[in-house]
Amino acid sequence: MSREQQAVARARKAFETGRSKSVEYRINQLKNLQRLFSERQKEIAAAIKKDLNKTEVGAQFYETLGLEGEISLFIKNLKEWAAPRHVKKNLLTMSDTVYIHPEPLGVVLVIGAWNYPWAVTIRPLIGAIAAGNAAVVKPSEVCVHTSKVMEDLLPIYIDKELYPVVTGGVPETQELLRQKFDHIFYTGNSTVGKVIMEAAAKHLTPVTLELGGKSPCYIDKNCDISIACRRVTWGKYSNCGQTCIAPDYILCEPSIQNRVIEEVKKCIKEFYTDNPKTCPDYGRIINQRHFKRVMAMLEDSNIAVGGENDESDCYIAPTVLRDVKPEAKVMQEEIFGPLLPILPVSSLDEAIKLINKGEKPLALYVFSPDNKVIERMRDETSSGGFLANDCLVHYSVSALPFGGVGNSGIGCYHGKFSFDRLSHLRGCLVKKLKMEGVNDMRYPPHTLKKLGWARFFILNTVDVGWVGRMALLAALVMVAAVVIQVI
Amino acid sequence: MESQSQVLERLRTAFESRVTIPEKFRRTQLTNLMSMIKDNEEQIVNALHKDLTKPKFEAILSEVEIVMNELHCALSNLTSWMQPEYVSKNLATKLDECFVRREPLGVVLIIGPWNYPMQLLIVPLIGAIAAGNCVVIKPSEVSAATDNLITELIPKYLSKDCYAVVRGGAKETQALLKNRFDHIFYTGSQAVARVVLQAAAVHLTPVTLELGGKCPCLIYGRVNATAAAHRLVWSKFFNAGQSCVAPDYVLCSKATCDALVPALRQVLEDFYGSDIQKSPDMSRIVTPKHWTRLMGLLNRTKGKVVVGGEHDEKDRYIAPTVVVDVAEDDALMEEEIFGPILPILTIESLEESIKLTKTKEKPLAFYVFSDESSVVKKVLENSSSGGFCSNDGIVHMALPGLPFGGVGNSGFGHYHGHWGFEAFSHQRAVMLRGWALEKLNALRYPPYSDEKLSWHSYLT
Numbered sequence: 026m027s028r029e030q031q032a033v034a035r036a037r038k039a040f041e042t043g044r045s046k047s048v049e050y051r052i053n054q055l056k057n058l059q060r061l062f063s064e065r066q067k068e069i070a071a072a073i074k075k076d077l078n079k080t081e082v083g084a085q086f087y088e089t090l091g092l093e094g095e096i097s098l099f100i101k102n103l104k105e106w107a108a109p110r111h112v113k114k115n116l117l118t119m120s121d122t123v124y125i126h127p128e129p130l131g132v133v134l135v136i137g138a139w140n141y142p143w144a145v146t147i148r149p150l151i152g153a154i155a156a157g158n159a160a161v162v163k164p165s166e167v168c169v170h171t172s173k174v175m176e177d178l179l180p181i182y183i184d185k186e187l188y189p190v191v192t193g194g195v196p197e198t199q200e201l202l203r204q205k206f207d208h209i210f211y212t213g214n215s216t217v218g219k220v221i222m223e224a225a226a227k228h229l230t231p232v233t234l235e236l237g238g239k240s241p242c243y244i245d246k247n248c249d250i251s252i253a254c255r256r257v258t259w260g261k262y263s264n265c266g267q268t269c270i271a272p273d274y275i276l277c278e279p280s281i282q283n284r285v286i287e288e289v290k291k292c293i294k295e296f297y298t299d300n301p302k303t304c305p306d307y308g309r310i311i312n313q314r315h316f317k318r319v320m321a322m323l324e325d326s327n328i329a330v331g332g333e334n335d336e337s338d339c340y341i342a343p344t345v346l347r348d349v350k351p352e353a354k355v356m357q358e359e360i361f362g363p364l365l366p367i368l369p370v371s372s373l374d375e376a377i378k379l380i381n382k383g384e385k386p387l388a389l390y391v392f393s394p395d396n397k398v399i400e401r402m403r404d405e406t407s408s409g410g411f412l413a414n415d416c417l418v419h420y421s422v423s424a425l426p427f428g429g430v431g432n433s434g435i436g437c438y439h440g441k442f443s444f445d446r447l448s449h450l451r452g453c454l455v456k457k458l459k460m461e462g463v464n465d466m467r468y469p470p471h472t473l474k475k476l477g478w479a480r481f482f483i484l485n486t487v488d489v490g491w492v493g494r495m496a497l498l499a500a501l502v503m504v505a506a507v508v509i510q511v512i
Numbered sequence: 513m514e515s516q517s518q519v520l521e522r523l524r525t526a527f528e529s530r531v532t533i534p535e536k537f538r539r540t541q542l543t544n545l546m547s548m549i550k551d552n553e554e555q556i557v558n559a560l561h562k563d564l565t566k567p568k569f570e571a572i573l574s575e576v577e578i579v580m581n582e583l584h585c586a587l588s589n590l591t592s593w594m595q596p597e598y599v600s601k602n603l604a605t606k607l608d609e610c611f612v613r614r615e616p617l618g619v620v621l622i623i624g625p626w627n628y629p630m631q632l633l634i635v636p637l638i639g640a641i642a643a644g645n646c647v648v649i650k651p652s653e654v655s656a657a658t659d660n661l662i663t664e665l666i667p668k669y670l671s672k673d674c675y676a677v678v679r680g681g682a683k684e685t686q687a688l689l690k691n692r693f694d695h696i697f698y699t700g701s702q703a704v705a706r707v708v709l710q711a712a713a714v715h716l717t718p719v720t721l722e723l724g725g726k727c728p729c730l731i732y733g734r735v736n737a738t739a740a741a742h743r744l745v746w747s748k749f750f751n752a753g754q755s756c757v758a759p760d761y762v763l764c765s766k767a768t769c770d771a772l773v774p775a776l777r778q779v780l781e782d783f784y785g786s787d788i789q790k791s792p793d794m795s796r797i798v799t800p801k802h803w804t805r806l807m808g809l810l811n812r813t814k815g816k817v818v819v820g821g822e823h824d825e826k827d828r829y830i831a832p833t834v835v836v837d838v839a840e841d842d843a844l845m846e847e848e849i850f851g852p853i854l855p856i857l858t859i860e861s862l863e864e865s866i867k868l869t870k871t872k873e874k875p876l877a878f879y880v881f882s883d884e885s886s887v888v889k890k891v892l893e894n895s896s897s898g899g900f901c902s903n904d905g906i907v908h909m910a911l912p913g914l915p916f917g918g919v920g921n922s923g924f925g926h927y928h929g930h931w932g933f934e935a936f937s938h939q940r941a942v943m944l945r946g947w948a949l950e951k952l953n954a955l956r957y958p959p960y961s962d963e964k965l966s967w968h969s970y971l972t
Contacts (some may be wrong), residue, residue: 087969
């Protein structure tokens, strides 16, 4: 048996012991995870610094703070989320109990990404644990140091049989994908997303795919351009542009292009100093392969700001490109780097048309003081999420579902959405063997009279309070008595 | 005759013109669909009788009324389903508007099966229309009369630009699957489901799979054998056992089996008379091929036939049959039976029975008959299945408040009522921020500091 097979088999065995069924057990595991973040901040930060050149504050802000908040939310609400959820009944099931029973799926595979390794690997894991599953965690091998820290620390804090960490590259991931899982949760790009879905098809395994795309950002010429550009600059260059919901490119009228460039330039200086290379708050491209990929995109566009780079350091300065055309290299795939192309468009119409030519993105941004503009943009486009007048922050609202549509993904999560996504919501009808007379009307031999009664009883839903229910039940019993005589 | 790609192009153009977005349009289409069923009830019943020899009662109950119920549910609730759902925010976003908006996915594909050819095609269609999509409808060619009827009626009642019926067998379906859809809803077998999923993976298309499995029926503890027999017979032999949620096999103790068999025999006579083949209330097997498959299982079983066993190839008839002394590795335990054969496995303890069900794939439904609520609770908590029903069969799927779908090999995703609307919608997170309080935003901008960080954790 391969190492991957063993981890999955052990996880399944641990799941079958039933110990993750109790809500108390799940809450304990989540509390342990909480302790990991409060006790090991230094090691986590040191690894992230090596992988992505984030400062300790940056790491907390972008990675672990959100997780700690999520864990608290889960601990507070898990009992309620895991409890049976009662639903409407019809007349014939008045005296029965009808509810949805949330249950674990079994063994979930969580495949993380490298750009916010803790956030995108642990957040799904929180959902998996909370829903009572076992989970095999496969951190991205691209963030070498962080995946080592995950491999070392997770087994110390949480149940190492139920939640094993399996590290490795492509061959190890392929071996994992040969095993049977009850759900596969993948964060990454759409090319690998297709491979995952195909592997899942063999075992009829449902998937959640958190992918990406080119998230457009439309800036209305009538908005407060200075504030808009501050928010866009922050959204774009955080993590050196390596964010699945970063504003990928800007669409605006030619008349404000220069102003936009000026404002972004100002904000870059304010956030990252005159020399971002020496600024501790500015990140790096994850590795040389991606460095080359992003640099190649500059080929056929005009650089308005930045452009400086250093391959040995995987450094690319915060860069703005002007007068970019839709056919340019930088517009052919998700940038995932610190290049901000500006495409001049003559109107909102043209902007919407251009956006709809592309695949549905994970996020869509519009900056405008005019609600009509915002509504048009929202109504005439499709995207995972939509945010007006800012960037990224919709991610932080746990009550909002976070996920893509079309090429940007399948399924959503965060907060209760994670819990529901990684649960099986089992429909339950608990009847008694009484009131058999009422059932009579559905049994053969069939008569037209019975059919009439069945049509009435079986198919009307009722939603009344307890007193109403009892009254209706009494009426039902009387009617049933009559009906039985009559049939 | 339009080619498949022409049909798809037409539907996509219609979707992009945004004609399906307004509530009024969706209501009109759903109302027209309701008229279609009402105006043509007799033809529907006749087509179902032609395909499956479905008794009129079964056809009305399980193919007409259940569809009408779903239509009523959709029409009554469409307005509220389409409303934005406001959500709770954190301190930092208190002044913003945060809501979830349900949006149509685009052009979706619904592939129907042959066993309830109206219900299992039209109920998903209701969800798809309500959610504002354009729909390609692919009825099963196996239930040929219903396929013909649907092909004739849909363009008469629904917008031809937005909803199209595509016909054919395996070859045409495979060709259809090469196209890009925004969602595929498939009801049928696991083997074909794998093909559907593989085709969907090419385009990253989300899928709903409504499959089947061997739905176990455990009978333990104190049991009113007569009442249980009534409900078991009704749910097992409805549609001649060709239901994805029919109780597939029974597990019980020897004593229960001994009490159950005569009760089953009596109920069968009460329901269908002494010559069941002559009763108008018993369906037939859908095709000769399926009849042969079922007879093959019956011929290979090492169990004892104690009720029924009669058959007639020309009539595609198999009598409601009960087989006892069936072992775990019997032919009848290999695959989903999907026919009027009920194997009873004698297992003395409830625990052993539960253990056996755990060795099998997760089914679409799980049944337990018992007057003891502790038995019901034990089974519920130690099993996994799409849905669960105690002391009855099938009826849990008629409740639009319950999500109807499978888990594991019985499928994923669910529908019925509001769940159908959600299955065909994209839940888009929308956040509308204001321009004020930019100073508050400054907490998140570089240069980063510990102080800014603590403020931020407080606010979020």
